[in-house]
Amino acid sequence: MLLKEKTIMEDRVRLICKRTVVSTKPVEQGRLYRFSVFDHVMEPNHIRLVYYYRTSKTREPGEITKKLRESLAYTLNCYPIVTGRLVKETDGTEENRWKVKSNDAGVRMVEARATGTVEEWRRSVNREEELKLVHWEDMYHLPYYWSTFYVQVTEFESGGLAIGLSCTHLLADPVCAMMFIRTWADLTLTRNMMTPPLFHSLPPRRFTSHKLSNNQLLSHYIRSCSLTAPPSNVTEDRMVTTTLLFPDPMVQAGENEQGISPFEILSGLLCVCVSRAKGKRNELTDMSLCLDVRKLLRLDQSYFGNCMVYHKVHYSKPVTTKDRLLLLSYVVKEIHNVTKGLDYDTVMDLVEWLSSNNNNPISNGSDLVCINLENMANSRPMMFEEDLMLSHVSCYVEGPVAGGGQAIVLPSQLSEGPMSRVVMVTLPQREMVKVLEDELLQSFSPVLLMEYTKLLNQ
């Protein structure tokens, strides 16, 4: 029965063709772009995004794909880094590190068709099938011919559209990948580029050698960048992903304190539930937060490049209480301390250490990693055409930085309220089962948007 269902699922997405989209204007040849230290540290990972659009109008098949392809070509005029290719060149001062040569090669684009409508699809897929909407190729042995960005446009035969974007984490973080789609959408809709990307290096070194004594962010990186092999318990159990919609986490938590964000509450909630699922009675699981520091470093949101840091949460007091709500509020407070405690100097210390001491990528070991993307919603909706409404965004980050479990907090596209959030939770299957049954989690009334499929023998 399951096999039959699986084959039906496999035929739903049909690849039409693969091609390369280039910018409409030739680039200035031979320019080399260097990566920042944040970029280098994220090298082995990659990002996949899926944007779902529903529509009320019927269109000719292929019509919207053609329009998107042409507007993508115009968008790429502003992204010479995206259309370039990776080279390793010694520059005299720099050792053998990756750079981007802007050679005008373009991005790969895949066109596909899927049966049914967007709503039907989303109700019935799991992670493996959702990823069929995003094309990705691992690096070839000749990286000069390997595209760093892949775009897939899937038209649903009965209405709707899915846009899949995948890219290597070396060039972009989820924030600027989402900004890329926003710029593309704006250009398609209004023929105007409202938020062109900014390419420049991180703020320069400070010349006062004033190092903070208690820089926990830096200590986390010092430890994590020397982790090479993934811990054994991650590879045994299969990782599964579910998507949950939390309509109003603030109300449920009953927090009166100012300044707490839904991200902090949801991260705390998942930490508590995952700790119990792991069987830890009197301790909490290790957790790292992934936070966007563009504002902190006084950079514009359209800064293109990695600008998110991973900060481990430290529990200052040992866990004594059995009251789970009290435990939750304690964890949320600790999380809030981390987010509040991040400041310009802390991050700059990290930047300086990475510049002088580090050649290794970061690995989050078996931590639970919570990525904050809740501020990616904008008052201006992200539309490609007048009647294409964005209905859902999925985000996947894969690689050693994903740790032993992931929770990505995204804004909600449904009109549930400004505080509602969508969380994509990735955990080992055994833990996921327990977390979903946890009564503390259920007390937040989450709506299950995407399930995982159980394997028969598990």
Place this chain on the structure above:
Amino acid sequence: MPPPKMPDLSSSMKHKYVKLGYQYLVNNFPTLLLIPILAYTALELFRMGPEEILNHLNSLNFSLLHILGSSFVIMFFLTVYFMSKPRTIYLVDYSCFKPPVTCRVPFATFMEHSRLNLIDTPKSVEFQMRILERSGLGEETCLPPAIHYIPPTPTMDAARSEAELVIFTAMDDLFKKTGLKPKDIDILIVNCSLFSPTPSLSAMIINKYKLRSNIKSLNLSGMGCSASLISVDVARDLLQVHPNSNAVIVSTEIITPNYYQGKERAMLLPNCLFRMGAAAILLSNRRSDRWRAKYKLCHLVRTHKGAEDKSYYCVYQQEDDESHVGINLNKDLMAIAGEALKSNITTIGPLVLPASEQLLFLSSLIGRKIFNAKWKPYIPDFKMAFEHFCIHAGGRAVIDELQKSLQLSAEHVEASRMTLHRFGNTSSSSLWYELSYIEAKGKMKRGDRVWQIAFGSGFKCNSAVWKSNRTIKTPTEGPWSDCIDRYPVFIPEVVKL
């Protein structure tokens, strides 16, 4: 220390003046002969005085019959002369297809696709890279959408859509420029060498624009890159027979079905050079178009060297070992092209060269035959016959070869080189892109003569001579309108990829 000698400069200056004097003397010989005769006659008339002249005239007894008879004879000969003179063919206007920017193929993308499609034969990929580096093409040339796929999908539908895109865009532009109504087209000639569907491309045009049922339509296929001038020749002959008519010529090459998918090196060359392009030209023999026409056709000479096996086989379409069809270019293509050009020049030379050059060429020929075969053959200076040259942008080697053999300056071949850079080798329509370049640069003045030279498989060398009817003012509308300010660009020998 003896002072440095400067004999060369002064002797070359002397040589220059001698040459100039000789040319002036020979070219204006009839005028120079006429002046003393007129002077003598005028002197005689003044000497005789008015009464003597009148007496002379009265002594010639002209009766009415004589006068009528002689005027009748004169009228008769004049009529015969005007009737037997070939009708003047005017080129009213033409338009070139500007490819959409979304079809652009930069070098890096071309090489990546080549590597992904020919993944098992890196040597062929290396070969293509070397060709591309030295090709003289730029980063803005365009290939049709079907070739952008990995792997390319050259279906018949895709070929038809490319044909529709390039031909209809060029024709719409021509209609707009000339105000021509589709129903007024009397003759339609389409030339596209490598794509010949049924119904033909000319039938496709007739269907799209609802042309008249008594239209004289022609579809030339298989005639290579020189087919545009062949179409002009056919149109000229038809326009001699049909008075008060116009002819539309559509020259194009459809790339989609002819993209070579195999790995033979000699057959991969066209993939690197051929690009999308088309041109639509309006010719007319109507006197009313005399005022608005851009050019007048002076001569058209066609030379075919197909009788020699060497020439016939030098550009040959065939299947490779894996049954992929491609065009095999022989190594001695340049030598054969040179031979064909010589043949063509021998015919066109006497028609266009001034008397001074012809005399020099003749004496050099006689001298080599009678006196000493080792004398260097005199190459006539075609720069004296033409102001502008449009050499088919078949490849950098073709342009280099012709520049050398015709002794042209860089400025003369600029139109060809820049067309190759911006549009690639668009086959038969490249002559029209080059003409458009010259106009866009503001160099076309009234009375300028243009020489279009095209080479094609077979092996053919065709040339056409046009005379400009009016000065073309800039800025012009056309494929160069948005980029002419960037040209000319310096094209390096080898572009490092």
